Amino acid sequence: MFYNCDCIDGAKKHLKDNSVDLIITDPPYGISGEKLHKHYNRNEAGVIGGYVEVSEIDYPEFSRKWIVQAERVLKPGGSIYIVSGYTQLRHILNSLADTNLIEKNHIIWKFNFGVFTSKKYVSSHYHILYYVKPGSAHTFNTNAFFADSEKDESGGSLNYKDREDVWIINREFKPGEVKNKNELPKTMLTKMILYSSQPDDLVCDFFLGSFSTAKAAIGLGRNACGFELNKMAFLHQQKEIQSISKGYMLNSLRPVPTNIMTNRGKTITDEEAESIQRDYKILTDIGTTKKAAIVNLTVKYGRGYWSLLRIIDGTTNKSKGN
Ligand SMILES: C[S@@+](CC[C@H](N)C(=O)[O-])C[C@H]1O[C@@H](n2cnc3c(N)ncnc32)[C@H](O)[C@@H]1O
Numbered sequence: 001m002f003y004n005c006d007c008i009d010g011a012k013k014h015l016k017d018n019s020v021d022l023i024i025t026d027p028p029y030g031i032s033g034e035k036l037h038k039h040y041n042r043n044e045a046g047v048i049g050g051y052v053e054v055s056e057i058d059y060p061e062f063s064r065k066w067i068v069q070a071e072r073v074l075k076p077g078g079s080i081y082i083v084s085g086y087t088q089l090r091h092i093l094n095s096l097a098d099t100n101l102i103e104k105n106h107i108i109w110k111f112n113f114g115v116f117t118s119k120k121y122v123s124s125h126y127h128i129l130y131y132v133k134p135g136s137a138h139t140f141n142t143n144a145f146f147a148d149s150e151k152d153e154s155g156g157s158l159n160y161k162d163r164e165d166v167w168i169i170n171r172e173f174k175p176g177e178v179k180n181k182n183e184l185p186k187t188m189l190t191k192m193i194l195y196s197s198q199p200d201d202l203v204c205d206f207f208l209g210s211f212s213t214a215k216a217a218i219g220l221g222r223n224a225c226g227f228e229l230n231k232m233a234f235l236h237q238q239k240e241i242q243s244i245s246k247g248y249m250l251n252s253l254r255p256v257p258t259n260i261m262t263n264r265g266k267t268i269t270d271e272e273a274e275s276i277q278r279d280y281k282i283l284t285d286i287g288t289t290k291k292a293a294i295v296n297l298t299v300k301y302g303r304g305y306w307s308l309l310r311i312i313d314g315t316t317n318k319s320k321g322n
Contacts, residue, residue, distance in 0.1 A: 001014065001225050002208065002211070002214065002224075002225065002226055002227070002228070002234070002238055002241070003226070003227050003228075004227075004228060004229070004231055004234040004235075004238075005227055005229065006227070006229055007066055007069070007206035007207060007226075007227035007229075008062075008065045008066050008069055010227040011066075011069035011070075011072070011073055011206070011227070012069065014225075015069075015073040015204070015225070016073070017072055017073065018073070018074070018075045018076060018078075019073055019075065019202065020073045020074050020075060020078060020202050020203075020204045020225075021074075021075055021078050021079075021139070021197050021198070021201035021202050021203065022078060022079050022080070022081075022139075022192075022193070022196050022197045022201060022202075022203045022204070022222075023070050023073075023074060023078070023079070023080040023081070023203075023204045023205070023206065024080075024081045024083075024189065024192050024193070024203065024204075024205055024213045024217075025070075025080075025081070025082055025083070025204075025205050025206045025207050025213070025226075026082075026083040026084075026182070026184055026205075026207055026209065026213075027054075027063070027066065027082070027084070027092070027206070027207050028051075028052065028053050028054045028207065029053075029084070029085045029087060029088060029182075030053070030054055030055070030056050030059040030087055030088040030091075031053070031085070031087055049232060050230040050231065050232040050233060051209075051230060051233075052229045052230050056088075059088050059091050060091045060094070060095075063088070063091045063092050063094075063095040064091075064094075064095045064098065066206055067082075067092070067095040067096060067098075067099060068095075068098075068099065069206075070206060071099040071100065071101055071133065073204065074101075074133040075133065075136070076133055076134065076135025076136035077132065077133065077135065077136030077137055077138045077139065078132065078133045078138070079104075079130065079131070079132045079133075079138055079139065079140075079196040079197075080101065080129075080130070080131050080132070080133075081128055081129070081130050081192050081196070082096075082128070082129045082131075083109070083126055083127070083128050083184065084126065084127045084128075084129065085126055085127070086123070086127065089127055092129065093129070096129060096131060100133070100134055101131040101132065101133055101134075102131060102132050102133075102134055103129070103130075103131050104130045104131060104132055104138075105128075105130040105165045106127065106128075106129060106130075106165070107127070107128035107129075107130060107165045107166070107167055108125050108126075108127065108128075108165065108166045108167070109125060109126040109127070109128050109167050109169060109188065110124060110125045110166060110167065110168045110169075111124060111125070111126070111168075111169060111170055111171050111185075112124070112170040112171060128167070130196075138196075139196055139197060139198060139201075140195060140196060141194060141195055141196075141198075142159070142163070142195075143159065143256055144194040144195045144256070145158075145159070145162050145191075145194065145195075145254075145256060146158040146159040146162055146256060147159065147256055147257045147258065148261075149257075149261050149298060149304070150257065151295040151298070151305065152295075153291075153292050153295070154289075154291055154292070155291040155292070155294070155295055155305065162191075163195075167188065167191070169185050169187050169188045169191075170185065171183075171185055172185050172186070182209070183209065183210045183212050184212045184213065186212070186215075186216055189212060189213055189216035189217075190216055190220065190249070190253075193216055193217055193220050193222060194220065194253075197217075197222055199221045199222065200221065200222065200223060201222050201223070202222070202223045202224070202225060203217035203222045203223065203224050203225075204224070204225050204226050205224070205225075205226035205227075206226060206227055207226075207227070207228065208226040208227060208228035208233075208234070208237065209228065209230075209233060210233065210237055211226075211228075211237040211238075211240070211241050213226065214226055214241060215240075215241060215244055216249070218241070218244050218245075218246050219244060219246075219247070219248050219249035219250075220247070220249050220250060221246055221247035221250055261298070261302055261303065261304055262302035263301060263302035263303050264302070264303060264304055264307075268303075268307070268311065268316065272301070273311050273316070276297060276301060276308060276311050276312065277311065277312060279297055279300065280293055280294070280297060280308075280312050283296060283297075290312075294308050294309055294312065
């Protein structure tokens with residue numbers, strides 16, 4: 001359910017204790033309207049009016065109040081991602097520190113919307129505070145996007161790379177479309193939702209704006225709820241969200257190979273070792289680097305990188321492969 005009201009009152013009225021699996025939210029930045037426009041340095045045509053800001057003076061108390069509600073409604077083991085600029089970050093961090101929520105990561109979101117500055121560096125990142133509520137194991141689907149065994153061309157783990165705490169994700173340009181002042185990119189929302197929730201979980205956004213969180217959650221087969229004070233945005237987006245069919249984005253996700261290391265731990269026969277060496281020679285003869293050739297062979301032989309390296313270097317005892 002979506003509510004056109006203040007999120008603090010709305011949460012008190014509509015959301016029970018321990019009822020939400022995941023909160024992803026992007027509170028107003030506490031930058032006054034005109035400055036916010038300059039901050040993004042872009043043409044505002046198509047942006048829905050009526051964005052509700054919070055004054056700098058009210059920001060600490062406002063943050064404290066909505067974060068207390070967020071903590072209350074999260075299930076034990078539930079997660080919260082708060083996207084914040086730098087200006088009011090300290091108030092959000094202070095409010096979080098007053099709760100029992102546990103910090104998991106402080107993520108830096110680097111994006112391509114360089115704000116206008118002169119005589120100083122260009123600011124091009126936001127902060128994402130990822131916390132969990134104690135009391136139960138939190139959902140973190142480590143292999144949501146990549147299997148442990150998947151490597152890039154230089155042998156680096158794709159899974160590790162995807163889980164680093166600096167995210168380079170561009171904002172979406174939507175020329176000609178009706179949009180919210182600062183819409184979160186779908187790629188980023190997909191990342192948070194797939195790592196931190198299960199199908200049919202309830203995902204809540206305290207500051208819906210364009211309903212981007214809710215749209216991604218429903219598209220990924222979750223349920224969604226939230227609040228937005230701006231009536232104009234609320235009415236427009238509430239109508240739009242009705243046309244989104246639950247789970248429609250799932251088909252476009254790359255299937256993650258499950259356990260491609262099927263032969264890990266099994267004895268390596270002389271025959272298999274010879275075959276590996278033959279394939280390795282073919283690949284390197286056509287110019288493939290040693291690392292890339294081994295990465296390639298992990299898939300064919302269902303064995304780990306180091307095991308193959310030992311066979312290729314002739315240093316294995318061939319009794320067991322990893
Ligand atoms: C930074 S925007 C959210 C953008 C959103 N994540 C998106 O992708 O479109 C913050 C939103 O919170 C709304 N807002 C401000 N104060 C609010 C309050 N007390 N309760 C609910 N919504 C509020 C603003 O109107 C604005 O749409």
